[in-house]
Amino acid sequence: MGHSEGGRSAQHASWALSYISYYRLRAYWLYYEADPEADNHLFKDGTTLEAVLALYEFDRRLRLLLMDALERIEVAARGAWAHQMAMVYGPHGYLNAALYPRTDRFQANLTQLQSEYDRSHDVFVDHYKRTYNNPPLPPVWVAAEFISFGLLSKFFSALRGRADRKAIARRIGFDDRVFQGLLHHLATVRNICAHHSRLWNRSFTVTFPLAQSPASLADTIAPEADRKLYNTLSMLLHSMGAVAPESDWPNRLISLIAENPTGDFAAMGFPDDWQQRPLWRHLCPD
Template identity: 30%
Template sequence: MDSVVKEYKSYDEQVDLLSERGMDVGDCESARATLQRVNYYRLSGYWYPFRKQSKAGREDDFYPGTRLSDVLALYDFDARLRTAAFSALTPIELAIRALLGHELGRLDPCAHLDPGKLGPNARSGGAYSTWLERYEFKLRQSREDFVAHHDGKYGGILPVWAAVELLDWGGLTRLFGFAPRGVQNTVADACGLSAPQLTSWLKALNIVRNICAHHGRLFNRVHTLSPKPPRVGRHPDLDAVASDWSRTFGQLTMIQFLLIRLKVGRPTFLPVVLDSFPSVQAVPLTHMGAPKDWQSRSALWKQR
């Protein structure tokens, strides 16, 4: 059976199609230039909420009043949000690296190379072996000066406080999972969380980081991994948010919480970006999972 491939459409035909479906595209030349710089199917994720809803699902036609300029405003906001979220995650990642490397080094400078010195997760299944293979590959590929220094002076064996600098967020999360519970507790306590909670937060935020790094749509995404929140009463500023943790606002609240607890980064950055959410009647900020009074509900978001 022959496969069916969707028919190719030129930029002008794409503009015409949007117009036929009820979107106000504004100036046609400007709309064409937009589709030249932003793929039609990338933008389709932002005009999805503007498509008419029926019992069968979303239709191709748009609700009356749908404008391409509103779609672009959401697209541009999402780009700012990804940049801000990625920027905010960087100092958190660096702080976790430093904490974990320091605490594992307290046990043994090469604790990361000996599963016997790590926790039970490093000695069950093949996850640790897979992690070690990936770490050794990164070590061989690295051109960092500190790697060359240790290679010349210590035969290439990096102590764990240096080794963590080669790990990406996923590798760091897995090493945290391999660490003995005492080490996990110390690192998690610095974050105001328990070890299982920090594990779930690191996994969830790794997905957010990857979305940002690969230019995915972030603002109204429903996330597949929800974090384990602390018990009610431990952190009133977190309780006050009362967000759906699977929505982007909930994930951003996690970032705000960690920035403030770890005393790193710029906790003012994300609130300013959220405050720039465009005024689009069909797609309010609540599509992110944010309450209407998000700015005043919790001290986490009163950063100015």
């Protein structure tokens, strides 16, 4: 290595450690260590800082792309929940304890909703606060604007009536039992993305039931990858077809996946035949 090249590499390393930080980058160079369980931190032969930074950048772009889909699905879920609750039970019907079989969970959800309402400065929320004081919480279509994704999943899963859950889930493209678990999972994925944490080869602790229908989805998911990103991406592909059918998100996803700098798709849970599975087949070039 020449003197100038060595100087540039040292500057690059100094920049990376200063602006990304050692501990954040370590989550990515662990992949390149010969034995991540050992204390010697020896790298595989041929590992470079550029390779680690390429993986970091790939993961950063992956998080941003997922946030795009998660935003669309979250907005659609909020709208589906508000529509069902308002049409069937009226503006404040969602606050009726009789809709929820577990009183303790309903009260906990209500307390959290009040807290989120108190913190919100959304224009609709401020209008309600200035204009009304009874009921203390606003109509469901206003609540849908400030409720967190995690709390929305709790309200959905707490509903007594399966007909309500089915009507909401159908608008997002899923069976209600699958959607109940998926909402919780996607809320955790959203938090991972929002906190800029490693995503690409993560093993998720919060999973979701494997869909049995439609056939295109059931034949795409990989049961052996129940904690890996592949199944999450497959579920997002299916749901985006329902909530944003004209979006180019699927094509952007397949383009980014092809740029995986490690070439290791198994670490993301992708099965060997993923390109031939229904939801991916039409996206992959021959």
